[in-house]
Amino acid sequence: MSELVEIVDSLENKISKLLHKLELLNQTNRKLEHELISIRNDQNSVRNSVVEWEEKYNSLKLANSMLGSNTNKTEAKLKINTLIRELDQCIAQLAE
Numbered sequence: 001m002s003e004l005v006e007i008v009d010s011l012e013n014k015i016s017k018l019l020h021k022l023e024l025l026n027q028t029n030r031k032l033e034h035e036l037i038s039i040r041n042d043q044n045s046v047r048n049s050v051v052e053w054e055e056k057y058n059s060l061k062l063a064n065s066m067l068g069s070n071t072n073k074t075e076a077k078l079k080i081n082t083l084i085r086e087l088d089q090c091i092a093q094l095a096e
Helices: 002-066 073-095
Strands: none
Touching: 002 073
């Protein structure tokens, strides 16, 4: 009978240790999930910042080419033509 009690005690100890490890792993998992969310938010913020800076850079390139710079003149002309087409479409829609 004492052998059975020892086996049960041993099992209880092992189960207790496993439950403790499970709780620690769950805590670690929650911490890592929060960290992942934070990193994703930071990544989205950086992406938005990059897009913003790219738009500013393109605007500066366009303004520079409109000021008479020889570089990017064709790009400026294409952009102006695109804007004119968009305006024509808007006017056509308003006229309907």
